Amino acid sequence: MNPLLFLLIPLVVLFLLALLARLQEKKLSELVTYSKHPYLCSKAEYSFYRVLVKAVGDDYVVCPKVRVSDVLRPESGLKGKKWWRAFNKISRKHFDYVICSSASLAIVAAVELDDSSHQTVNAMKSDAIKDYVAESACVPLIRIRVARTYQVNDIHRHIFAAKSHLRTTSDA
Secondary structure, three states, rough: OOOOHHHHHHHHHHHHHHHHHHHHHHHHHOOOOOOOOOOOOOOHHHHHHHHHHHHHHOEEEEEEEHHHHHHHHOOOOOOOHHHHHHHHHHOEEEEEEEEOOOOOOOOOEEEEEEEEHHHHHHHHHHHHHHHHHHHOOOOOEEEEEOOOOOOOHHHHHHHHOOOOOHHHHOOO
16 A cells, blocks of 8 residues: 555544634534523412412322423324324423323323413414314313412312323323
């Protein structure tokens, strides 16, 4: 083998590494900075969260602000563009709360806390999509109107009366 080749290969490798480093620097310099939200939930959402945790009891875990696509997915029979179209309908939406079995974190139900913002046209469209996809996946979606105060027993009755199978699916 030509000795010049032994010298040329490391030089080409060094050149490529230097080029990659420069491209990486350029990408990093174009990054936008971010700041964190001070809280995961608004005051109203947190107030309801505390009541909801008490209302469902120790057999369940309440997860706030869960992406719909972490709970539901398009049916496996869809392929290509159809699958992506279906996924994109839910990918930027979230459920206010997801109730899971504390034994397995199996998804039991989703909860939406509906305030006055749910009266806008866009919110009603989003709510209709959430209602449809949850129903099609057999995930109970429980809607509760926002209030100044909540009674644990009232929330408990509302959830378990509307979705009585919560009691029987803790290990689902």
